[in-house]
Amino acid sequence: MLSWVLPVVFAMVSLALILNFWSLQAGPGVPDRTLALDTMYINSSALIILYGIWQSGSLYFEAALLIAMLGFIGTVAVCKYLLRGDIIE
Amino acid sequence: MRKLLLPTPGHSLLLFVVWLLLNKSVSPGHILLGALLAILIPLLTNRLRNPHPGIRRPVKALLYLFRVLGDILVANLQVARLIIRPHMALRPSFVEVPLDISGDLPITVLASTITLTPGTVSADVSDDRSRLLLHVLHLEDEEELISTIKTRYEKPLKEIFAC
Amino acid sequence: MPFWIELIVSLFLLVGGVFVLLGSVGLARLPDFYTRLHAPTKATTLGVGCLLIGSMVLSTWSSGSLSIYEVLITIFLLITAPVSAHMLAKSGLHHRLEHAKQTGHPELIEEPLHKE
Structure with missing residues (x-):
C-alpha cells in the first residue's frame, strides 16, 4: 500500500511546488513573491521529508530542519528589509 | 548561586532536551555535553x-496548548x-480587536494563536499595545469572532501569564 | 509490516499531501495578498505536520523505539509560521497592497496604527 501511496504524495507535493513557482513568477509585488518563496521553502522541506521516508534514512530530517530554518530566517530578513529598508538597525 | 549558574532554568532544560533529540541518543557523553551547553x-x-x-x-498552559492544537485542525x-x-462568495475583512492583556510575550502568543487558528491572520499591533489588527478570510459575524477570541484565547492567556 | 501500521502511515501521508497541495492552490488562486496569506500559513503547516506524524509512526515501528525526533520540525514550523505570516502581513500593509473589492472595513488600514 505504501508503495503506491508514496509516489502519489510525491506527485502532490511536486505539483504544489510547481504551483508555488507559478505564484512566484506571477507576483505581483515583492511581498507576494516573498510569500511564494516562503511556501516553496516549506514545501521543499516536505519533499525532503518524503524522500527520507522513501530511503528510510534519518539524515534527511536534519536537512529538512535546516531548510525550514533558513526559509524562516530568509523570510524574516526580507520582510524586515521591506519594512525598514535595512536588515540590521 | 543557583541564580548565578542557571539564570533561566526553563531555557536550559529546553536546550538540553533539544540537544538530546537532535543527537537521538542518551549516552553519557551526549548528556554531559548537553548539560554543559545548557549551562x-x-x-x-x-x-x-x-x-x-x-x-x-x-x-492551564498545557491545556491551552491542546486546545490550540485541536483548533488548528478545525481551522x-x-x-x-x-x-x-x-x-x-468570499467575504474577507479587516477586524480590530481591543486587547486586555499586556506584555510582549503574552501578546505574541495570542497573535500567533490567532494566526494559526480560525481563518484569521494577525497583521499589526498598535503602538500602545492596546489594539490588534486582524485579517479574516471569511467574516460571518464580527461580534461573535471578537468575543470568541476574547473568551477562548485571551482569558486563559491572562490567567496563565497573570498579567 | 502489519497492515494497520501501513494504513495509518498512508492515511497521514495522503492527508498531509492534500493539505500541502491545497495550501499551494490557495496561494495561486485566492484574490489578493491578504487572503493569499491564509493558505500557506495554515494548510501547509498542517500538511507538513501530518507528513511528519506519518514518518514518526513509520520510524517508530521500524526502529522499535519511540521516535520523537520529527516532533522538533513540527514544533519549529508551528512556532515560525505565525511569525513569518505576521511579518509578511506587516510588510504588505506597509506597501499598501491592493485588497479585494469585497474586503470589509478597509478604513481600518487607512488610519495607521503607528504614529511615526
Whole structure:
C-alpha cells in the first residue's frame, strides 16, 4: 500500500511546488513573491521529508530542519528589509 | 548561586532536551555535553533577554496548548473548504480587536494563536499595545469572532501569564 | 509490516499531501495578498505536520523505539509560521497592497496604527 501511496504524495507535493513557482513568477509585488518563496521553502522541506521516508534514512530530517530554518530566517530578513529598508538597525 | 549558574532554568532544560533529540541518543557523553551547553548558552545570552512575565499556571498552559492544537485542525478544514469554493462568495475583512492583556510575550502568543487558528491572520499591533489588527478570510459575524477570541484565547492567556 | 501500521502511515501521508497541495492552490488562486496569506500559513503547516506524524509512526515501528525526533520540525514550523505570516502581513500593509473589492472595513488600514 505504501508503495503506491508514496509516489502519489510525491506527485502532490511536486505539483504544489510547481504551483508555488507559478505564484512566484506571477507576483505581483515583492511581498507576494516573498510569500511564494516562503511556501516553496516549506514545501521543499516536505519533499525532503518524503524522500527520507522513501530511503528510510534519518539524515534527511536534519536537512529538512535546516531548510525550514533558513526559509524562516530568509523570510524574516526580507520582510524586515521591506519594512525598514535595512536588515540590521 | 543557583541564580548565578542557571539564570533561566526553563531555557536550559529546553536546550538540553533539544540537544538530546537532535543527537537521538542518551549516552553519557551526549548528556554531559548537553548539560554543559545548557549551562553555558543561557549564561552567554542572558543579557540579551528582555524581562518577560513567567508562566504562572503550567497546567492551564498545557491545556491551552491542546486546545490550540485541536483548533488548528478545525481551522484547517474550514480554510480548505474556503479555498476550494468559488471566490466570489468570499467575504474577507479587516477586524480590530481591543486587547486586555499586556506584555510582549503574552501578546505574541495570542497573535500567533490567532494566526494559526480560525481563518484569521494577525497583521499589526498598535503602538500602545492596546489594539490588534486582524485579517479574516471569511467574516460571518464580527461580534461573535471578537468575543470568541476574547473568551477562548485571551482569558486563559491572562490567567496563565497573570498579567 | 502489519497492515494497520501501513494504513495509518498512508492515511497521514495522503492527508498531509492534500493539505500541502491545497495550501499551494490557495496561494495561486485566492484574490489578493491578504487572503493569499491564509493558505500557506495554515494548510501547509498542517500538511507538513501530518507528513511528519506519518514518518514518526513509520520510524517508530521500524526502529522499535519511540521516535520523537520529527516532533522538533513540527514544533519549529508551528512556532515560525505565525511569525513569518505576521511579518509578511506587516510588510504588505506597509506597501499598501491592493485588497479585494469585497474586503470589509478597509478604513481600518487607512488610519495607521503607528504614529511615526
